[in-house]
Amino acid sequence: xxxxNFLSSLLTTGATFPLSKFMEVHNEMNxxxxxxxxxxxxxxxxxxxxxxxxxxxxxxQPAIQQIESWGYKIRIGDxxxxxxxxxxxTDPERAKDFQQMLDDNSIKAILCARGGYGSIxxxxxxxxxxxxxxxxxxxxxxxxxxxxxxxxxxxxxxxIHSKMCNSFPDDWSKAEPVQIESILSIRKALSGEQMxxxxxxxxxxxxxxxxxxxxxxxxxxxETLSGTKSDMQTTGKILFVEDTGEYLYSIDRMFWNxxxxxxxxxxxxxxxxxxxxxxxxPGEEFGKTLYDIVLEKIKDxxxxxxxxxxxxxQKENYALKHGVIHSxxxxxxxxxxxxxxxxxx
Amino acid sequence: MIxxxxxxxxxxxIGIVCPAGYMSIEKAQACINTLQEWGYGVxxxxxxxxxxxxxxxxxDAERLSDFQQMLDDDEIKAILCARGGYGVGxxxxEISFxxxxxxxxxxxxxxxxxxxxxxxxxNYEIAGLHAPMASAFNNGGNENGFTGSLKNVLxxxxxxxxxxxxxxxxxxxxxxxxxxxxxxxxxxxxxxxxDIKTKGKILFLEDVGEYLYNIDRMLYQLKxxxxxxxxxxxxVGGFTENKDTERSFGKTANEIIHDILKEYKYPVSFGxxxxxEKENYALKIGVGYKxxxxxxxxxxxx
Numbered sequence: 298x299x300x301x302n303f304l305s306s307l308l309t310t311g312a313t314f315p316l317s318k319f320m321e322v323h324n325e326m327n328x329x330x331x332x333x334x335x336x337x338x339x340x341x342x343x344x345x346x347x348x349x350x351x352x353x354x355x356x357x358q359p360a361i362q363q364i365e366s367w368g369y370k371i372r373i374g375d376x377x378x379x380x381x382x383x384x385x386x387t388d389p390e391r392a393k394d395f396q397q398m399l400d401d402n403s404i405k406a407i408l409c410a411r412g413g414y415g416s417i418x419x420x421x422x423x424x425x426x427x428x429x430x431x432x433x434x435x436x437x438x439x440x441x442x443x444x445x446x447x448x449x450x451x452x453x454x455x456x457i458h459s460k461m462c463n464s465f466p467d468d469w470s471k472a473e474p475v476q477i478e479s480i481l482s483i484r485k486a487l488s489g490e491q492m493x494x495x496x497x498x499x500x501x502x503x504x505x506x507x508x509x510x511x512x513x514x515x516x517x518x519x520e521t522l523s524g525t526k527s528d529m530q531t532t533g534k535i536l537f538v539e540d541t542g543e544y545l546y547s548i549d550r551m552f553w554n555x556x557x558x559x560x561x562x563x564x565x566x567x568x569x570x571x572x573x574x575x576x577x578x579p580g581e582e583f584g585k586t587l588y589d590i591v592l593e594k595i596k597d598x599x600x601x602x603x604x605x606x607x608x609x610x611q612k613e614n615y616a617l618k619h620g621v622i623h624s625x626x627x628x629x630x631x632x633x634x635x636x637x638x639x640x641x642x
Numbered sequence: 643m644i645x646x647x648x649x650x651x652x653x654x655x656i657g658i659v660c661p662a663g664y665m666s667i668e669k670a671q672a673c674i675n676t677l678q679e680w681g682y683g684v685x686x687x688x689x690x691x692x693x694x695x696x697x698x699x700x701x702d703a704e705r706l707s708d709f710q711q712m713l714d715d716d717e718i719k720a721i722l723c724a725r726g727g728y729g730v731g732x733x734x735x736e737i738s739f740x741x742x743x744x745x746x747x748x749x750x751x752x753x754x755x756x757x758x759x760x761x762x763x764x765n766y767e768i769a770g771l772h773a774p775m776a777s778a779f780n781n782g783g784n785e786n787g788f789t790g791s792l793k794n795v796l797x798x799x800x801x802x803x804x805x806x807x808x809x810x811x812x813x814x815x816x817x818x819x820x821x822x823x824x825x826x827x828x829x830x831x832x833x834x835x836x837d838i839k840t841k842g843k844i845l846f847l848e849d850v851g852e853y854l855y856n857i858d859r860m861l862y863q864l865k866x867x868x869x870x871x872x873x874x875x876x877x878v879g880g881f882t883e884n885k886d887t888e889r890s891f892g893k894t895a896n897e898i899i900h901d902i903l904k905e906y907k908y909p910v911s912f913g914x915x916x917x918x919e920k921e922n923y924a925l926k927i928g929v930g931y932k933x934x935x936x937x938x939x940x941x942x943x944x
Contacts, residue, residue, distance in 0.1 A: 383890065417863075521862075524832035550731055557836070558832075
């Protein structure tokens with residue numbers, strides 16, 4: 298069977314199976330849609346904090362200036378400029394700063410200054426009950442995947458997976474268009490625009506359409522969440538994954554964790570973002586590509602898959618609303634990921 | 643109740659396979675010779691010295707078939723994994739333990755082989771042997787006490803291991819089944835059908851070549867998945883060739899482990915000779931041990 302026929306024969310099953318499966322599972326779990334924090338209005342305040350790695354006040358100036366130019370106010374958390382080795386302050390300092398931002402009603406969104414490592418060390422110290430009644434946007438990616446997943450799994454609150462302060466260009470006039478567009482997508486997400494991304498199809502994509510809650514983030518982090526109370530529940534969802542600096546064998550092992558933990562079985566769709574792959578050591582050639590690694594894990598399933606989505610540790614990394622219902626359309630000529638609004642919102 | 647495979651008799655055959663990374667026969671020669679000197683026959687599996695073009699010692703199908711044959715062949719009384727690396731996780735779901743369940747045999751190895759040990763222990767309650775692999779026999783390693791401990795275990799001797807005291811040790815006595823292995827693999831199998839239960843057990847951990855922040859992250863995973871709070875005791879092996887980030891993590895591996903254990907009261911032994919270095923005693927996974935952490939010495943006995 299040649300590739301074209303193979304794809305078109307999948308198209309019919311791909312179009313119907315995941316959707317019906319999704320409805321069934323969705324009902325079974327009686328899962329509620331996420332609570333969507335209020336979108337920001339001009340004059341609202343965004344707090345900047347460091348739950349993981351450290352950053353200086355100087356390093357976040359480009360982000361502050363840009364966000365203020367959008368009409369928002371900035372509150373700089375105590376952890377900005379703090380340094381405890383790689384961390385933006387000690388565990389208690391980072392937990393306290395984040396907690397204050399969570400509890401302060403005048404702060405409408407929390408922007409994590411950077412990822413790195415450290416969210417997991419404070420996650421269980423944080424009290425999210427305040428934002429259950431008054432949800433607010435939490436913004437970030439990479440190590441912040443811990444927080445997105447924890448929020449979604451335990452509190453059913455949507456959040457924004459996007460670039461952070463350390464990715465704002467120093468000189469806006471010299472930045473590449475995709476970098477500017479990626480930064481501006483944060484503003485779109487925060488201000489309540491309906492998100493829609495059209496990207497160029499990859500030849501290895503699996504066609505089909507899917508509807509489901511969009512969840513995901515950094516693959517290594519998702520693996521580390523396995524078995525914990527912040528673990529991702531992927532049934533009926535559109536899962537996106539990205540990673541950086543990992544060997545192919547390690548990416549393979551992480552996808553095995555997803556598969557063996559049942560996280561790939563009942564997806565509505567799969568979105569493969571950017572993977573900056575660490576080259577194999579000499580004499581240790583892995584012999585499989587990222588495509589091989591992904592496709593062999595999902596060969597028994599029929600949901601749509603798209604490769605090369607612009608999310609990850611790269612300049613082109615668009616804001617995605619984590620925990621919000623999206624539709625994914627993967628066709629030979631187009632790929633689109635679009636937020637679906639219920640009548641109420 | 644845990645099942646212990648029969649110990650070996652003279653002239654019993656040990657099968658050597660590579661379920662994960664590639665290894666040449668030359669690199670396993672000292673091991674083969676030593677096993678023969680110990681009085682065993684050796685059957686070399688097709689995956690040792692396989693003409694694989696890449697990292698693995700053969701395709702998934704080849705590695706699976708070689709391992710499965712050794713597992714099902716009644717002539718083979720123990721299977722020694724020549725090396726770890728990466729690859730057991732790719733075939734573990736395909737291995738049939740149907741015959742093995744009725745006639746268990748010792749499966750020997752560590753590192754990536756942790757998946758096999760955990761999987762077999764959790765699903766079939768059969769003991770495994772966390773022990774040196776083929777390369778440990780090279781450069782005179784065949785004459786040290788660590789490969790020697792493998793010989794003793796295979797012959798059925800009960801061993802009492804001693805370790806030096808360590809400033810971070812927590813004194814006390816623990817009795818329980820021994821589980822554990824490579825930290826990366828234990829973290830990786832969390833949430834899968836090979837996952838281990840640690841309640842009331844003595845857990846041991848070791849790792850090699852990991853970033854310090856990642857060691858911290860993996861320990862948080864164990865902690866947050868409830869694997870550290872109800873242990874009988876903990877054995878910290880070697881954490882060697884650690885890597886650090888450009889901005890230093892600021893703690894050694896032992897300090898990271900010491901910190902995360904602060905709230906627990908069970909005995910802990912640091913610097914136990916189980917590691918990717920020469921210091922790597924043969925330990926029976928799933929078998930009951932007594933761990934005594936005293937002021938001047940640490941002992942682990944079956």
